[in-house]
Amino acid sequence: MRDWGDMDVLDLARMQFGVTTVYHFLFVPVTIGLSLLVAILQTLWRTTHKTAYLRATKFWGKLFLINIAMGVVTGIVQEFQFGMNWSAYSRFVGDVFGAPLAFEALVAFFLESTFIGVWIFGWDRLKPGLHLACIWLVAFGTLASAYFILAANAFMQNPVGYQLNETAGRAELTDFGAVLTNPVAMAAFPHTIFASWLTAGTIVVAVSGYHFMHRRDLDVHRPAMRLGILTTLVGGLGLVLSGDSLGKVMTATQPMKMAAAEALYQTTFNAPFSVLTIGSLDGSHGTPIIEIPGLLSFLATGSFNGEVQGINDLNAQYQGLYGPGDYAPYIPLTYWSFRAMIGFGMLAVAMAVIVWWFTRRGRLPEHRLFWPIAMWMAVTPFLANSAGWIFTEMGRQPWVVFSLYETSEAVSPRVGAPTVALSFIGFTLVYLVLAVVALRLFLKFAKAGPPSEENAIATSSPSDDPDKPMAFAY
Amino acid sequence: MELTTIWFIAIAVLFTGYFILEGFDFGVGILLPVLGREDRERRAMINTIGPLWDGNEVWIITAGGAMFAAFPHWYASLFSGFYLLLFAILVGLIVRGVAFEYRGKGDTDRWRRNWDICIVAGSALPAFFWGVVVANLVRGVPLDANFDYTGSIWGLLNGYALLGGLTTLLLFATHGAYFLHLRTTGDLAERARAIGIRLGAATAVPALAFLIWTQAAYGNGASLVLIILAVLALVAGLALDYTGRSGWAFAATALTIALASTSLFCALWPDVLPSTPDAANSLTHENAAATEKTLGIMTWAAVVFLPVILLYQGWTYWVFRKRVVVERIPVA
16 A cells, blocks of 8 residues: 555546545436436326325425435536546547537436426426426436436447547547447446436435334325335346346456456356455455355356356456556455445345335334334445446456556646645545535435425415415525 | 537537526626625525526536537646636535525524525636636647646736636626616615626726737737627626616626627637647647547537527526515525
């Protein structure tokens, strides 16, 4: 381990990207998932005219807004950061990578940002159907946004639709359709969306659980709880299926990442999957304590007897292709982040199943620790999401664009370490303060519960009365 | 017309649109402590831009994404070279965005005061530093053969750029004052009108100096015409605000920003980031550009989506066209 004093621009830029990206992605899945759930709740209100759904819409809408504000402002940093810290990368990939980002802004982000404003302030200005359409447009916008960002990221994992221009020293676009239908994007998109549903579903279960514990407003929280459990379970099932296809695509496109996920050094048929390992993961004396025979082969190839290439063999192969060097990522991190992703995700699903069982047909669990434990489980999807991205990005190292461009070449050549350190510390401090504020605000409004029936109705109908207070005001 | 020319214009349009739209919501933020004498007035002010600011901000995200795709070298050189300016802008945009959403969700005076500070600082910082950024674009910076900026932050804080920053800061504040005059009622609107006159007069001095300097040092025939028109529009706005024609006054500052921003991009053309003193390393709309293929795809995307965006964003301005009345702000 090097001294902190030795940190160079590359280390600082990578740490900044890691911190700002993981932080941004705490809010993104909640936004994707909750926008859909709020849209569903509002649709249920419009179709059934039950006030409980309106109150649930207002309640979850407010929690959604506390979250989306953070997602929006931290997203701008992501776009600027490529140019600020990774200018060499930006020059190299801009011709291919820039277009999906521009499409994201044009197709998705304008839609989200414009209609979220209309939705927030439009309760008393728009006809109910039009107002409902606004939240559906926001929900659609979040999906489109995720798709374009994942298409851009997929190019880094598995570059397609380009040719190398040696003179210009960059990758140039040849087939935009191929970039948008990159197999990695096609597998990562559903995986990300299901993870978002799992995340949002778990939060709905946890927050509704708080009100179950206090036996408050159950007419509002019981349908939300059912919706939350369903969303979590659909998300969980979808994660297994999409994760399976993503694993196979990953094995085909980035076999090193799959080997690194298991710390598999030798090429193996019928490769097992170790749930946990004691000892070191450098291939010398790790002792797997629970092993599932053949599972890694199945994850990688679809057959329990399939061949999984090992780190050593891949390294030798890559040295032949790309020249001398170490082409393996940092194995302990990939090994444990892969397990953290799966493990925490499974915990979230287990929580939803248990809550469903103990609340089925109007039951209320009696044990005083039941709900506190269930509520704490809401952190698990966040840990799983972060671990998943850390695995995806760290598992690609030493490449920033797999097989084309190494991370060490990608950094801005003329930006000094003090400059990057300043912005890294600055963003981290601002993010820390905002995390505390956002979490406290979220908990405050989660505990406060839905608005009263009168209030919900009074603030949700179109009105031309010039003296009536605004239905919604900042 | 060459695709690289079209995209130079497109980037100029996106930045100009951003300055017109976010310009007034920066202005409202800057004027918060000046015009908002008590909490309800400050809330009324924030609510004039409440449904709009987020959509306005997407213009810069689109400008950034489009610059990345259409001119990768421009994006890479500008963002890495003007690093700390953009860092300051980002911190400002972060805290003000959160502040709008969170300010009304707490109930202590201290909570609201702290968020008010975030709104004011988060509006003033970008309003000032965008001017510094654009002025440095026109002025040029030292670039090496890889188009990377070789200077330091102090090189970006030169007199011309600081004058540019002061100009945008005051111009956006004036634009915001006219907007508040247009979108509020009674005493608040009257005070917005009064401060708009003073701000407009105060803006004229640095704006005139900055635009004359621009024309003298970097200008051409087109920029001269635009600069003259921009100054006329600024004076017209002042007169219109004085006579109480709030809508026309606001249109006049919007036009001022549009003309001034366009004049700067005209002065910049055909470069996108000139190199000084070594002009051979300058980034132009040609050597900074993406391939024809990418530019072609981007052109189709812009042709299809921009009109739709303008349509629905214009519609939101129509939906929220009514003035915000202080007395209609619900009691916290």
